[in-house]
Amino acid sequence: MPEESTTEENKPVSKLVTPLAPAATVELSLAFGIRSGVADGLQFADENLLAYPCGNYIVLRSTQPQPQEKLVQQNQREQNEQQRFLPLGRQGQSPVTALTLSPNRRFAAVAEGVNTESDRVAINIVDLQSGRVKRQVTGGAADQLLAGADFASLAFSHDAKYLAGLLTGPSGCQLAYWQWSNNKLLACYSPSGGVVFSQVSFSPSDPSLVCLSGGSGGGLRVLRYADGQLRQAAATAGAGGVPNIRLDAAVSGAASRHCWLNESGLALGTATGRVIVLEGSERRADIDLLSSGGGGGGVRCLQPCSRGFAVSLENSARVALYERVDGAGAEAFVRSREIWIPEEASSDEPDAEPVAIADLCVSPGDDTLAVLTNRRQIFTFSLVSPLPEKDQVEEFEPLTDPSHNGPITGLDVCLQKPLVATCSTDRSVRVWNYETGRCAQRRRFADEAYSVALHPTGHQIAVGFVDKLRLMSLLADGLRTVKEFQIRGCKECAFSNGGHLLAAAHGNTVQVFNTLTYQCVANLKGHSGRVRCLAWRQGDIGLVTGGQEGAVYEWNLADPTGGRVWEHVTKTCAFTGLTLAAETADGHGHGGGGGAAAATSSPPARTLPRPACARSTQAATLSDARPSTLKTNRAPFSRRWLRRRVDGPCSPSPRLGECARCRCRWAPPLRGLPAGWSGPGMPNRQVTA
Numbered sequence: 001m002p003e004e005s006t007t008e009e010n011k012p013v014s015k016l017v018t019p020l021a022p023a024a025t026v027e028l029s030l031a032f033g034i035r036s037g038v039a040d041g042l043q044f045a046d047e048n049l050l051a052y053p054c055g056n057y058i059v060l061r062s063t064q065p066q067p068q069e070k071l072v073q074q075n076q077r078e079q080n081e082q083q084r085f086l087p088l089g090r091q092g093q094s095p096v097t098a099l100t101l102s103p104n105r106r107f108a109a110v111a112e113g114v115n116t117e118s119d120r121v122a123i124n125i126v127d128l129q130s131g132r133v134k135r136q137v138t139g140g141a142a143d144q145l146l147a148g149a150d151f152a153s154l155a156f157s158h159d160a161k162y163l164a165g166l167l168t169g170p171s172g173c174q175l176a177y178w179q180w181s182n183n184k185l186l187a188c189y190s191p192s193g194g195v196v197f198s199q200v201s202f203s204p205s206d207p208s209l210v211c212l213s214g215g216s217g218g219g220l221r222v223l224r225y226a227d228g229q230l231r232q233a234a235a236t237a238g239a240g241g242v243p244n245i246r247l248d249a250a251v252s253g254a255a256s257r258h259c260w261l262n263e264s265g266l267a268l269g270t271a272t273g274r275v276i277v278l279e280g281s282e283r284r285a286d287i288d289l290l291s292s293g294g295g296g297g298g299v300r301c302l303q304p305c306s307r308g309f310a311v312s313l314e315n316s317a318r319v320a321l322y323e324r325v326d327g328a329g330a331e332a333f334v335r336s337r338e339i340w341i342p343e344e345a346s347s348d349e350p351d352a353e354p355v356a357i358a359d360l361c362v363s364p365g366d367d368t369l370a371v372l373t374n375r376r377q378i379f380t381f382s383l384v385s386p387l388p389e390k391d392q393v394e395e396f397e398p399l400t401d402p403s404h405n406g407p408i409t410g411l412d413v414c415l416q417k418p419l420v421a422t423c424s425t426d427r428s429v430r431v432w433n434y435e436t437g438r439c440a441q442r443r444r445f446a447d448e449a450y451s452v453a454l455h456p457t458g459h460q461i462a463v464g465f466v467d468k469l470r471l472m473s474l475l476a477d478g479l480r481t482v483k484e485f486q487i488r489g490c491k492e493c494a495f496s497n498g499g500h501l502l503a504a505a506h507g508n509t510v511q512v513f514n515t516l517t518y519q520c521v522a523n524l525k526g527h528s529g530r531v532r533c534l535a536w537r538q539g540d541i542g543l544v545t546g547g548q549e550g551a552v553y554e555w556n557l558a559d560p561t562g563g564r565v566w567e568h569v570t571k572t573c574a575f576t577g578l579t580l581a582a583e584t585a586d587g588h589g590h591g592g593g594g595g596a597a598a599a600t601s602s603p604p605a606r607t608l609p610r611p612a613c614a615r616s617t618q619a620a621t622l623s624d625a626r627p628s629t630l631k632t633n634r635a636p637f638s639r640r641w642l643r644r645r646v647d648g649p650c651s652p653s654p655r656l657g658e659c660a661r662c663r664c665r666w667a668p669p670l671r672g673l674p675a676g677w678s679g680p681g682m683p684n685r686q687v688t689a
Contacts, residue, residue, distance in 0.1 A: 028085050030434050031059055032420075033403030034376045039098040039153050039199075042359045042372045045105055045128055050361075050370055050378070050399075053096040058110060058126065060084040063368060063380050063399060082437065086131050088112065088124055098151045102160035103204075105364065107134065109163060109180075111151035121151060123165060125180055137163065137180050144188055146174040153200045157207035162186075164210055166200040173197055175212065177225055189223060189230035197221070198256070205263040209233060213255040213268065220255045220268055257302040259309060267309045269299025275311055275322070277333060285332045289313055289320065292335070301360045301371075305383075308333055310369060312357045317341035319360060319371060321383075337388070339381050341373065342395045345402070352405075352426075352444060375402040401439035404428060410452040410464075415497070417458035423449035429463055431474065443479050450491045456499040460515070464490025469504050471515070483518050487511065492531060496540040501557075503543055505531035510545055512557065524555050526564060533578035546575035 035041065035053040045051045050061045061083050088096070088110060098111040108126045123137040139145035149169025156163055163180040167173060173196045175189040191197070191212075198214030208225040224233040257269040261277070265284075268276045277285035289299070289311065297314030308323040321337040345355045352375065359372040362383075369381045379396030388394050406425035413420050418435040427448050431441040451464035461479065463470050469485040485504065492505040501521070502513045510531055512522035529549030536543055542565060543555045552568040552575060 028057070030083060030437060031055065031057065031085070032401075032432050032437075032439075034059075034372065034378070034400075035096055036358070036374075036376055036405075038096050039151075040359065040361075041096075041099050042361050042370060042378070043099060043101045043108075044361055044363045044368075044370070045101065045108075047363050047365050047367060051099070051101065051108060051128075052372070052378075053099060053110070056088055058086040058088070058099070058108060060086065060128070061378075061399075063370065084131070086126050086128070088126075088133070094121075098154045098165075100154040100156060101128075102156040103158050104160055107156070107160060109137075109154045109156065111154055111165065113150045114148065121145060121149070121167070123151065123154065123163070123180075125163075135180060135183060137165075137178055137183055139176070139185060144185060145176060146171065146190070149174065152198055155201045155210075157202045158204050159207060162202070162207050164200050164202060166197060166212070168196055168198070168215075173215065175200060175210070175223070175230065177210070177230060187225055187228055187230045191221070199258060201258065201260060203263065204260050211258060211260070211266070213258040220258065220266075256298045257300070259302050259304045261304050261309065267302060267304070269302045269311060271298035273298060273313055275299065275302070275309070287322065287333060292320070301357060303360055303362050305362055306366045308336075310360060310362060312360060312371070315354070315356045317345075317355050317357060317373075319357065319369065319381075337394060339369065339394045339396055341371075341379060342398075345373070345375070345377065345379075345398070352428075370399070371396060373402070375405060377402040402442075404430065409448075409450055412452055412454045412494070414454040414458040415456040419454060419458050421452045421454045421461055423452040423463060429461070429479070431461070441474060441479060450489065451493045453493045453495050453502070455495050455515075456497060460499075462493050462495065462502055462504075464493050464504065464506075469493065471502070471518075485511075485513060485518075492534050494534040494536060496536045497538065498540050501536075501540060503534050503536070505534060505545070507531070508547065510534070510543070510555075512543065522555070522557055526553055527551060529574075532574070532576055535578045535580045537580065544578060544580060546578045548574045550574060552578070 031054045033054060035055070038053050041052055043051045045060055048063050050063055052059055052061070086108070094112040094114060096110055097113050098109075100109050101107070102109075106128060108128055110124045110126060112122055112124065114121055120138060120143060124133050125135040125137060126132070127134045146167045146169055148171065149167040151165050152168040152173075153166040154163065161179065161181065163178045165176045165178070167176065172190060172194065175197075176185060177187045177189075178185055194216075196215035197212040199212070201211050203209035203211070210223045210225070210230070212221045212223065213219070222233045223230045255268050256271045259267050261267055262279075265277065265279045268278060270276065273288065273290040275285070275287040275289060276283060277287075290313075297316075299311060300314045300316070301310075301312040301319075303310045305321065305323075308321065310319055310321050312319045317340055319339045320335050321339075322333040323336045324332060325334050341355050341357070356374045357371050358374050361370050362368070363370075367382065367384050369383055371379050371381075373379070378399040380399050381394070381396045404422065404424035404426050408422050408424050410423040411420065418433055419440065420432045420434055421429065422432070423429045425448055426444075427446070428442060428444045429449050429452060430439055431454075432438070433440045445463075445465070447465050447467070449463050449465060451462075453462040455461065459474055460482075461472050461474055463472065464487070467488055469487040469490045470481050471483040471485070472479040472481050487504050487506050490504050490506050494503050495501070495515070496503070500515055502515050504511050504513065507530055508525070508527040510522075510524040511520055512524070513519065514521050524543070524545070527545065527547035527549065528551070529547045531545050531547050533546040534543065535545075537554075541556065541558050543557060544552065545555070546552045550570045550573045554565040554567070556563055556565045
């Protein structure tokens with residue numbers, strides 16, 4: 001039984017905490033966005049399947065886009081086939097820092113950063129066929145890995161038996177060499193002189209040969225594993241050896257990227273925008289990419305193809321393809337194609353940074369080229385398409401919509417439409433459609449948006465800023481402000497179930513506004529800490545708030561004084577989330593300490609049925625000329641009214657959608673109205689004064 005206590009106002013208060021019920025099974029069906037800052041974070045799992053990190057999962061997404069009209073009609077199972085999700089071994093306790101796939105596309109290695117609990121890094125080997133973590137690779141019992149360092153690059157050997165991981169940190173860098181099937185660390189290599197590398201790769205034919213490049217002062221260095229140690233490889237003629245080459249002043253800059261073209265061929269990208277092709281100890285090509293335009297700076301991305309390589313520069317929206325031709329010297333490779341990011345990708349958000357390519361990959365069959373931009377948007381291009389005509393510009397096709405470039409600070413889901421609204425520290429607000437998987441609306445503001453709330457009908461959105469709370473309409477051409485409330489620093493806001501009330505929290509105060517008259521109907525004060533979560537009861541009479549001080553209050557809005565109905569206080573927990581059960585008076589809150597609590601209130605002071613407008617916005621009037629009919633219209637309001645009899649049943653007619661008795665127009669039942677108010681042949685309810 002609840003333990004009853006009495007407040008100063010002599011109102012019953014419940015402080016009972018009940019254990020949570022067993023967790024329900026939740027299946028992930030769709031993910032928007034992609035994690036940035038991951039080394040080689042975009043990979044092809046097969047010819048038509050991309051792999052990239054998103055949140056605490058690795059997403060496998062099809063590169064075959066579906067028409068939007070088909071996406072709306074298909075069921076949930078077909079939608080899930082567009083994306084598959086592979087969970088991480090430690091449930092994402094640390095951020096993903098690097099990703100690589102084995103050459104046979106059977107395994108994926110995912111590196112996680114330093115775990116705050118164990119202060120250790122780990123690599124999860126995921127089986128792409130079963131979707132399970134097959135092995136977790138660590139530094140062993142003695143933990144020989146560099147302390148305080150994260151993985152900057154990963155690579156599998158050509159037979160997928162060995163794994164190389166490059167760690168970088170404040171104290172330098174280290175190369176670790178594993179036989180990952182039994183988590184055996186074979187050797188470690190730490191360069192001297194403060195040299196730091198940024199990329200590692202295996203020879204396509206010799207698993208004992210490892211190549212390092214990039215970083216500060218690193219240049220290009222090739223290591224060979226022998227006798228339990230990693231040493232610099234010596235160039236031996238005819239044995240596939242690769243010399244240790246350091247870029248000198250004549251080449252102007254250190255190596256930034258590299259890729260293997262064949263058993264003894266390397267393509268090396270420099271920090272000055274050049275690509276040098278090496279075969280054994282011979283330099284076969286030296287290409288200046290800056291002379292052809294399309295960006296400035298060093299080489300950002302470099303990937304091999306069947307006949308050459310694909311390359312992109314820093315701050316560039318262009319990918320150039322080079323193919324091998326018969327010849328010698330600098331003419332051994334010529335540019336065959338140039339593919340650009342469409343200009344529309346930059347024009348839709350003029351205030352944002354220019355679009356630039358951050359990563360690229362080529363499918364195993366060289367049929368598709370995929371790129372990831374700095375706006376976290378994926379584009380694809382078919383390499384089997386015919387070559388362009390003269391002066392024709394080839395462009396990528398968007399596969400996903402651009403996502404946020406910063407942490408998401410607010411999120412809300414619409415009740416009646418498949419919409420999700422988000423706001424971020426990048427000063428943008430986006431509205432996503434989870435049926436089509438696309439971004440329906442996006443707008444960038446001058447100030448950062450703190451919170452966001454969607455109206456139940458999906459026609460309005462409330463956004464909290466540093467100086468005010470804006471109520472805006474969702475239109476086809478964008479967001480239009482209809483009202484501004486003078487609320488500074490609104491960190492939380494929420495519409496009621498019926499949409500006629502809007503609660504906004506700023507500091508330790510919650511204000512409730514009427515969305516029709518824009519008047520403040522309640523001013524709730526009582527929290528000693530900042531209010532961090534809001535939740536409405538089913539009847540829109542009760543509002544539950546959670547504060548940073550660990551208090552959860554329910555307010556009775558039917559009471560003119562706005563008194564508290566019940567409270568639950570846990571001083572050791574700062575609540576960050578709150579949800580209410582749909583059919584009961586139970587509530588669940590999530591705290592910053594990683595725990596959850598359930599609170600059950602005493603019997604509510606007043607129980608009201610949920611209004612019809614909680615599901616739809618409708619207007620109904622009685623016709624003066626025909627007293628036995630009821631005219632209804634559903635938002636968005638139009639000139640077309642549906643007449644329905646209210647004094648008796650109607651009969652179906654041979655004419656579709658028309659009653660044979662009164663010639664009224666029939667329509668599917670309106671959501672939110674009683675069941676007897678619509679439908680051919682059903683008795684309608686009487687309307688009384």
